[in-house]
Amino acid sequence: MKKNTLTGIAVVAAAALALTSCSAGGAETGGEDAPGGAVPLSIGNFLDVTNWDPANADLGFDGPYLSAVYDALITTDEAGEPQPGIATEWQVSDDFRTVTFDIRTDAEFSDGTPVDADAVVAGLQHLKDGTTASEAYLNVEQIAKVDDDTIEFSLSKRDDTMLYFLGLGRSYLAAPSAIDAGTLSEAPVGSGPYTLSDSSVPGSEYAFDKVEGHWDAGAFPFDPLKITPLSDPTAMLNAMEAEQLNLIYTDKTGADLAEQNDWKVARGLATWAGLNFSDRSGDMGSPLGDVRVRQALNFAFDRQGIHDSIAQGEGFVSTQLFPTGTPGNVESLDAEFPVDLDRAKSLLAEAGYADGFDVAMPMAAPFQPYQAIVEQTLAELGITVTWEETDFMSYMGKAPTYPMYIAVIAMDANPVATVERQISKPQWYNPNPGLANLDGVQEQVDAVFAAEPGDAQLAEIEQLNALVTEQGYNAVFGQNENIFVSTSEFDVKPVIGLMFPTLRQISVGG
């Protein structure tokens, strides 16, 4: 019996060793240089590609997928500034109504057709007609070919954010043949530095074949290139430690592990977290139409405490909607609301709510870390919250129907885009900005859009930022960063506005 047992153990051990040796290296990256100076890159992304058709894709985590197979008319750098892509340069007319793009003539789609002016116009028109990409083309009346290497946008009105959105990922060009065939969602055809390999398993692991002779091959030294969507942070870290991945989206745990593993850490601002006020106009019947109530709420929260505990010290304590360190952000405004409960109570009393008030707020799992501190802080002001539980899906639709709610909202690097998306333009999370109820804000928004782009406009934006911050447009607790860790050979430069950077922001460093 004892002999049989030992034999059994030996067989199992031998089988395990055989299996290990049989397939060693199959899925591992090892981080070693491949022949020809190429470097293997296996990315662990948080989400699957939303859609291979760039007209219907979501930008958040799609950056590495779409930038692999498509060239963009223009790209972006990490500061949100438009950079050349298929368009080598562009000119904006004096009246801001015409934008002319010079396009390169040495690019080719993977179906063998040239990326010429006709193809670029067709690709952009497809984006303009798309579900999600159309956000960049709202003021574009016409896209036309001028000559073989020039195209032109005619705008219905001046648009200060169009180039920013085009660069952010709203100008990926698909081949006209695939657009006409309606097959992009299943089989992307672009002119990017890679093509989607047949060995890819949709939803599980995407492999990419390097395009020989791509016009910008030097910017993409990754070969083989693989992207694995993986939403479980622990699984992502395990795969990184097991050397199956060498660049991942992670959290503080991953950043903490980086030092002992000799990994590089890259951080980039991504979202602001706090209370979103949906009833600045007072139309919902809540006290939030009174600026003193909104200011009281801003004075009540211990932002540093929230930063230390919930954000675990990652990101920035802030009262602003404009990302820290970017144009439009005014450092001094972060001191606008030091935690001061007496001041908060006194403001509430002035507004006629000395005993507080009752308010209903929605709650879903992703926002639970903030629930206790919000309830406790509001209780100190006599404000009683009735939490109405819901799931995340329903939260997104229901939240704006409550006077205020806990929000984590994506930010933009471009200050005009921030004005539009966070302040002036109705969004799903802010269907009624209520600017008429804010002293001087509408006038200042108009001044922003009337000012000459550049320093003059930036000065108006900073003034607008001061106005909305002082009047408690929202109660921002802080600004959160996305964290990426990579093995030591890679450098990553996150882009505000993209939850995961494109391949252009990944480089082989020293």
Place this chain on the structure above:
Amino acid sequence: MILFILKRLLSGIVLLFVVASGTFFLAHAAIPNPALGLLGSGATPEAIAALTVKIGADRPVLVQYQEWLLNLLQGDFGTSWKNDQPIDKILALRLPVTLSLVTASVALSALLGAMLGTLAGLRPHSWIDKTVKAGAVILFALPGFWVAVVLVMTFAVQLKWFPAIGYVQPSESLPGWLRSITLPAISLALGAIVMIAEQLRNGIIQADAQDYTRTLRSRGIPFWRVALHLLRNSAPASLTILALLFVGLLSGAIIVEQIFGIKGIGELTQSSSQNGDIPTLLGITVVTVVFVIVVNLLLDIVLGWINPKVRVK
């Protein structure tokens, strides 16, 4: 026997219709504005409105239900709201992964569970029996996800014997498949092994106390033949548990697939419900219910074959 199978099939079809229809209306009630979840937090109101029209979510739910049911009857699951891909293609990719995982777990559970249960049942109160019972208590007490995490940390991250994430198709590489499936299958199977072992042990001990066993023993029948009788009489309860386990493991696979980064039906269910991709959720529901029906039908047939009294009933 044919009438028996036909009756079961008919009740299965009714069950499928009721569950699928119920899921349709529940999903639409729970996700009133799917375009929001599909587009994410960066969505503009224009994009939300355009997608709502594109996926047809602006139409009355009854109209959507009628269209979905008619398409389903023609074998058309529709296309995913999330990425425009045909759902039958998505399921064809994901289903074999989960079935592979669950089948490996069930096979492992059946083999080890039967072995341990038989040994413990034939020698009650021996050290084997005590070990099996103690093991059962411990394994039931340990959360499944914890066991999975310990396995991956030990054998994938530290020893690097197995991959930490991913699934290799057997057609691509058989050793690769075995490597990718080993840790998840063990994680999923541990609880099931002890459940089957306990059930079989108790069944054998009960059967061993019956008059016919004493008669067999008194007539000097060899031990292994007596054991076969005992197994045959104790098997139905264990087989029922095995079938239930197959169904249970399908849902248990959600956590294991997440921990091991395996993109099967479990992961698809989770991501589809997070995104509000109702057509994909419905596709998953339909194929899962079909599998539950098929497994139960097979169980009934096997039980009927083992014990003719079942057929008569």
